[in-house]
Amino acid sequence: MNLKELAKHLSLSQTTVSRALNGYPEVNERTRQRVLQAVQATGYRPNRAAQRLATGKAGSIGVIMPSSPGRDTDLHFSEFLSGLGEVCVSEDILLVVHPSRPEDEEATFRKLAASGSVDAIFLAYTRRNDTRIDLLKSLKLPFVVHGRAASDGPHDYPLLDIDNHGAFRDAADLLLQLGHRRIALLNGPDYLTFAIARRAGLEEALKSRDLSLNPAHCQEFAMTEENGYRGMVRCLETEEPPTAVLCSSMLLALGAVRAINQRGLKVGRDISLIAHDDVFPYLKPENFTTPLTTTRSSIRAAGARIGERLIDAVARSTLDQQQEVWPVELIMRASTGPAPTELDISRQQRAG
Amino acid sequence: MNLKELAKHLSLSQTTVSRALNGYPEVNERTRQRVLQAVQATGYRPNRAAQRLATGKAGSIGVIMPSSPGRDTDLHFSEFLSGLGEVCVSEDILLVVHPSRPEDEEATFRKLAASGSVDAIFLAYTRRNDTRIDLLKSLKLPFVVHGRAASDGPHDYPLLDIDNHGAFRDAADLLLQLGHRRIALLNGPDYLTFAIARRAGLEEALKSRDLSLNPAHCQEFAMTEENGYRGMVRCLETEEPPTAVLCSSMLLALGAVRAINQRGLKVGRDISLIAHDDVFPYLKPENFTTPLTTTRSSIRAAGARIGERLIDAVARSTLDQQQEVWPVELIMRASTGPAPTELDISRQQRAG
Numbered sequence: 073m074n075l076k077e078l079a080k081h082l083s084l085s086q087t088t089v090s091r092a093l094n095g096y097p098e099v100n101e102r103t104r105q106r107v108l109q110a111v112q113a114t115g116y117r118p119n120r121a122a123q124r125l126a127t128g129k130a131g132s133i134g135v136i137m138p139s140s141p142g143r144d145t146d147l148h149f150s151e152f153l154s155g156l157g158e159v160c161v162s163e164d165i166l167l168v169v170h171p172s173r174p175e176d177e178e179a180t181f182r183k184l185a186a187s188g189s190v191d192a193i194f195l196a197y198t199r200r201n202d203t204r205i206d207l208l209k210s211l212k213l214p215f216v217v218h219g220r221a222a223s224d225g226p227h228d229y230p231l232l233d234i235d236n237h238g239a240f241r242d243a244a245d246l247l248l249q250l251g252h253r254r255i256a257l258l259n260g261p262d263y264l265t266f267a268i269a270r271r272a273g274l275e276e277a278l279k280s281r282d283l284s285l286n287p288a289h290c291q292e293f294a295m296t297e298e299n300g301y302r303g304m305v306r307c308l309e310t311e312e313p314p315t316a317v318l319c320s321s322m323l324l325a326l327g328a329v330r331a332i333n334q335r336g337l338k339v340g341r342d343i344s345l346i347a348h349d350d351v352f353p354y355l356k357p358e359n360f361t362t363p364l365t366t367t368r369s370s371i372r373a374a375g376a377r378i379g380e381r382l383i384d385a386v387a388r389s390t391l392d393q394q395q396e397v398w399p400v401e402l403i404m405r406a407s408t409g410p411a412p413t414e415l416d417i418s419r420q421q422r423a424g
Numbered sequence: 425m426n427l428k429e430l431a432k433h434l435s436l437s438q439t440t441v442s443r444a445l446n447g448y449p450e451v452n453e454r455t456r457q458r459v460l461q462a463v464q465a466t467g468y469r470p471n472r473a474a475q476r477l478a479t480g481k482a483g484s485i486g487v488i489m490p491s492s493p494g495r496d497t498d499l500h501f502s503e504f505l506s507g508l509g510e511v512c513v514s515e516d517i518l519l520v521v522h523p524s525r526p527e528d529e530e531a532t533f534r535k536l537a538a539s540g541s542v543d544a545i546f547l548a549y550t551r552r553n554d555t556r557i558d559l560l561k562s563l564k565l566p567f568v569v570h571g572r573a574a575s576d577g578p579h580d581y582p583l584l585d586i587d588n589h590g591a592f593r594d595a596a597d598l599l600l601q602l603g604h605r606r607i608a609l610l611n612g613p614d615y616l617t618f619a620i621a622r623r624a625g626l627e628e629a630l631k632s633r634d635l636s637l638n639p640a641h642c643q644e645f646a647m648t649e650e651n652g653y654r655g656m657v658r659c660l661e662t663e664e665p666p667t668a669v670l671c672s673s674m675l676l677a678l679g680a681v682r683a684i685n686q687r688g689l690k691v692g693r694d695i696s697l698i699a700h701d702d703v704f705p706y707l708k709p710e711n712f713t714t715p716l717t718t719t720r721s722s723i724r725a726a727g728a729r730i731g732e733r734l735i736d737a738v739a740r741s742t743l744d745q746q747q748e749v750w751p752v753e754l755i756m757r758a759s760t761g762p763a764p765t766e767l768d769i770s771r772q773q774r775a776g
Contacts (some may be wrong), residue, residue, distance in 0.1 A: 073523055080745075121523055122769075134521075135521075137505075137509050139506065139509040139510055139512075139513045140510065140513060141510050141514075143506075143774065144705040144706065145502055145506040145704075145705060145706070145724070147499070147706060148501070149502075150497055150499070150505075151497050151501075152501035153489075153521075154491065154495075154496075154497040155498075157477070157489050157491040157521070157523035158492065158493050158495075158523070159524045161491045161492060161523035161524060161525060162493075166520050166521065166522055166523040167489075167520070167522075167523065168484075168518050168519070168520055168521075169505075169509070169518065169519040169520075169521050170486075170518055170519075171509035171512045171513035171519065172513060173513060189518065235632075246734050286727070295613075296705070296706050296709065297706050297707065297708070297711060298708070301711070310552075327711075328579060330711065330713070334713075334714065351495075353496040354496065354497070354499060354648050354649050354675055355580065356649070356650070357684065359649060359650065359653070361685065361686075363683070373495070
């Protein structure tokens with residue numbers, strides 16, 4: 073049934089029916105009720121745009137997709153989106169994905185909120201003292217932040233994060249217990265809070281043994297296979313190369329393993345490696361030639377959980393205020409072993 | 425400036441301004457023109473929903489994201505979406521992503537079209553005799569099909585595809601010229617037309633030398649690393665194992681290489697391998713321990729091109745009717761070499 077048929081059925085003009093559905097004040101309440109009853113009785117589905125004007129709800133969650141020609145796809149983003157999608161498919165919610173150049177992001181958030189296209193928003197890739205969080209607070213839309221503006225509280229906004237600091241502190245502690253003293257870090261970009269928290273976790277563990285992170289062994293960049301390879305090559309070329317390395321993503325680990333193998337070294341014997349595993353289904357740590365020890369937390373599960381929280385906030389017309397921080401598992405596999413002795417290392421160097 | 429302020433500025437009622445913007449017939453043309461001029465002069469941005477009712481355009485492209493709890497993220501989908509996003513960011517177009525269970529896809533297309541949320545749609549993952557194409561034709565929205573319902577024409581719908589048949593025929597020809605006679609195929613799901621076309625390309629090349637594809641050497645499944653590994657293991661366990669393999673994705677190749685290495689065989693010497701490269705930026709064929717020979721076509725470029733065509737069709741209010749088929753490059757690297765002799769093979773088998 074379309075608008076015309078519905079109007080005929082009610083013996084009203086199309087304009088009146090449309091006004092009633094759109095909430096115009098000049099349609100009296102009795103007519104309005106008649107129209108709404110007919111809508112229910114006939115199963116007429118008003119155009120989504122009209123429906124939105126009537127209900128004030130868009131049935132959509134807004135997502136900013138960092139995008140620009142030449143910018144690489146971010147697998148972490150895709151995996152998060154899959155989790156969000158998994159929840160939305162059950163609730164019949166659309167995702168309104170707004171591709172945005174990173175420098176236009178604040179303007180994009182404002183535009184999304186003003187457009188009425190979305191009921192809720194989420195923010196990812198948090199930076200230290202992230203000004204976008206204040207912007208989101210001012211928009212009066214339900215939102216959840218994936219991450220934190222700084223790893224130490226208090227936080228007065230809704231968030232979901234994992235314990236990045238604790239994860240990398242525990243991973244480093246394990247390596248220290250195995251006798252490693254020179255631990256490298258292949259990390260995400262240095263302005264993102266998850267990377268800052270992971271570095272701080274490693275530094276805390278080193279400091280507890282009066283050690284510190286060699287700046288030449290700390291490489292921070294976009295988390296690609298290629299950067300992992302290059303970063304590991306640079307670390308191995310230093311005067312006193314590391315005997316262990318922490319990698320902030322499976323892709324960095326893939327590249328690091330390539331660099332290690334290329335030098336004729338063996339993961340788990342010559343170099344210990346622990347990677348953070350976001351649980352990409354297509355790149356599993358147990359499938360590496362030497363299965364990788366990991367800190368594990370599913371980024372897809374985080375997407376699904378944020379989706380649930382946003383949908384719930386919209387349904388209840390409230391602002392979500394939860395601060396949720398997930399612990400991270402440390403899973404032992406074959407890529408971590410005792411630190412090689414100085415004798416082992418000089419043998420390696422002769423062979424290299 | 426909001427609606428109230430705009431109305432005050434024009435000395436009109438809010439209802440009249442809103443009706444003028446929404447195209448209601450009872451507002452006279454002179455008033456309507458005054459309102460539109462004021463909108464331009466003041467920079468007032470009407471609510472997107474209202475704007476849509478006025479212009480009849482949503483400023484959005486609809487995308488169906490295959491989704492269900494437990495279903496793995498599809499990297500090919502993510503990469504395509506990045507290409508689409510790259511074009512949309514320049515044109516200020518939103519992507520309305522509708523997560524959908526694969527079995528609900530036709531209903532989802534109908535719902536998207538009826539909702540007025542999107543101006544154009546694209547269809548991917550084409551199947552043989554795909555009934556969804558007839559559905560799209562009936563919806564009267566601009567659309568482009570990524571792929572073809574069958575690899576042989578004629579096609580009476582707008583499409584963009586790559587020459588899957590030619591790519592795998594040429595890749596197989598190269599292997600045949602190198603003396604290979606037993607060529608395996610690790611392929612995508614057997615109901616998708618790209619996979620059907622690639623198998624047909626291989627079969628055509630084999631047939632031209634009076635050879636045929638051993639059914640035990642043809643493995644068709646979701647294109648994950650794990651399936652690549654398992655499929656390759658199964659091929660290598662056959663009585664007469666293949667000396668070469670074609671892989672329909674870099675992920676399948678990643679798994680196949682793992683299986684080959686695990687058996688102590690060397691890619692390019694004991695087993696030749698050619699992979700189809702969708703140009704994932706994070707998994708490059710030149711970065712494999714033995715760099716991979718590939719058939720190459722960027723799936724991100726396809727996403728960008730489909731985005732351009734859809735935006736153009738919406739802007740010109742026409743239906744796009746182009747059939748565009750891209751050739752595929754064959755790029756030689758170290759993973760392809762002469763077929764091993766029978767002596768080589770029996771040596772391998774003793775070693776394995």
